[in-house]
Amino acid sequence: MQDSRRLSRPIRSYRPFATGLCTVTALLLTLSAQAWDGLVEKQEFLMEEYTTRGGDTIAPVRVGWEAYGTLNEEKDNAILITHFFSGTSQAAGRYDEDGARGYWDSIIGPGKPLDTDKYYIIASDTLVNLNAHAPNVTTTGPASIRPETGEPWGLDFPVVTIGDFVDVQKALLESQGIERLHAVMGASMGALQAYEWASRYPEQVERLIPVIGSGMTDPWLLATLSAWAAPIRLDANWNDGAYYSDTPPLDGLRESLKLVTLNANHWQWANETFDRSWAEENADPSRSLEARYAIEQTLDDIATARAQVADANHLLYLVRANQTFMAGHGESLEAGLAAIEAPTLMLYSEDDLVFAPQSVKRTAELIAADGTPVKLLPLEGTRGHLDGVLAIDQAGNELSDFLAR
């Protein structure tokens, strides 16, 4: 158990082998990797200084990362997984025996579509990660201490974009000697990062797998994201972002997270999971304005728990990073998507209430316009947008084939 746990530390441990080694060692590593039982060590990547695409300096930048599988000698078997709005680097595996598994554990592992026996799968926490106060998350954002002041950045933290998320990931990969990605794959906000990778650095991305996301944030999503930000701004404890030495705006954060949960789902899920039960047997909602229904209580409980490890300012910065997104950040969406050369497998949901299917289809058309191969596949399910996270296993065969091609 300890051994396999150590084997899941791919880079720092393996660098000696990876830079000059015999075939036997490589073979042994491969065999050992097959025994991976999913225990993962979260690590930290440090940049002394990072200059944003907007020209602002953030020093230092720290982000968490983790990997599954082994980087080969040629360093050409890396697959980057980019996470969604409320996600972390934990795409697969677990941090300890009792821990929860990563969100795409069903497709990442030995013999799985993203086969850790073949690929070195790496994922990192983004800048301004939502779960800034979670024990296994390392991120840099408004909640981070600014060395010059010894205080959290707060709203002095510069606005960052999906492009900045990508450029920090690029530095992480370069620190491991990775110059080309076998593939980049991400869901939702992770899809945005994947598009950005393939558009901005087309020579470094061999395959693109955007899941439940489009090549730009469309007006519907601009407004939806704006709605997610609103409850935080309404909470008096938000205090224009200066709450770190005081009470954080947990009520506003909770309501924001409830909206995120609701929008990322679909009425099919709500109506098959819940009924009209009251939250408390003796509190009839038709007799009291304070009484609630069970579904309200459940959404409240989930959001309250998530708010404990989340940061309200980080949510606002994430909203903004998502809003500003257009692949390649160039003159036009057409130009940004034309820059993509990697064969592309797109997965989406017809019932997505966050990323409109219309915008996803338009993205596929624009990538394909200059002859880039694009396959667009619908996911089935009752969770709407979230089917891209929770029901990804149905695309297993397609993913295996696409990665092997």
Place this chain on the structure above:
Amino acid sequence: MQDSRRLSRPIRSYRPFATGLCTVTALLLTLSAQAWDGLVEKQEFLMEEYTTRGGDTIAPVRVGWEAYGTLNEEKDNAILITHFFSGTSQAAGRYDEDGARGYWDSIIGPGKPLDTDKYYIIASDTLVNLNAHAPNVTTTGPASIRPETGEPWGLDFPVVTIGDFVDVQKALLESQGIERLHAVMGASMGALQAYEWASRYPEQVERLIPVIGSGMTDPWLLATLSAWAAPIRLDANWNDGAYYSDTPPLDGLRESLKLVTLNANHWQWANETFDRSWAEENADPSRSLEARYAIEQTLDDIATARAQVADANHLLYLVRANQTFMAGHGESLEAGLAAIEAPTLMLYSEDDLVFAPQSVKRTAELIAADGTPVKLLPLEGTRGHLDGVLAIDQAGNELSDFLAR
């Protein structure tokens, strides 16, 4: 002009004729009604005391009402129009030459599907109407002065239900001698009132036309409504509903109304109406957390204007009235819908994000289960839920035929 305006006051003016009159006078009235140019007078209905279905007393109750067309001698040509969440009694016509027209003006009028030459079409403001501070709205709710105290009711106002809305309408109709409705028709929350009428008082409803609504509020809508309430509760000025002598929670109310607008629409509308323009030419959202996109600014402007005449507590009471809805309020949805005997024409949108199409279809099945004739027709458009209000004219022929049958 003055004449036709006077003719649009259907009851108080006509009662002398309607209780004992010669055929010639009735004919003249009919001919005059044909000349109706859409000017409407808003009137007030007073109940000295009303006991809610929950057993609470509200004294007095005042609601606004208006009518188009003429009540015939037999008093059997009345069609009741019940309004949606943010609506008022103004279904058609205008209050003055320069005023805006009612939301269903395209189908109500001389020669239109709801033909004012044939029918007496009446509509009233509900209890706890959202637009409590609008000049043409009369309603009773938390913002109303309670005679015992001389102060607004605030949260001492009892929780009211869709059933209470219906029972106040019933009293209004009875005050005009109307015992049977040729039809009841309403959109969204108006559909809930229509179902309730037909389920609770089946012998008084000859035709039922529910638009974009289902026979009960499903769990998805319970949660959606809950999200609409949240911003108000987050606004410190809400002060547990006691804001009438102080600053009202306009920020929270504005954010609530933005959510209502967004949810009642659809991504097709947002993406065909807006682009990624910034709200201000020199305020780049990628450089400032405060800068905004045009769609955000537009939704904000609309909601800010609407908040000026709306009342935050009324919104909370409306949320609750909608949440508690199940047709007939009996043992089960099946029983509530089985009680409906009126032939039913249901209009809905497949892209409705408020009332799930699945729930609408289930409602149609349950009404039809005991042989009640039901026709279910989809509306086309890009506005989602709102197509039931904005694109109703496409159902004109169906409505004409259904009302004439």
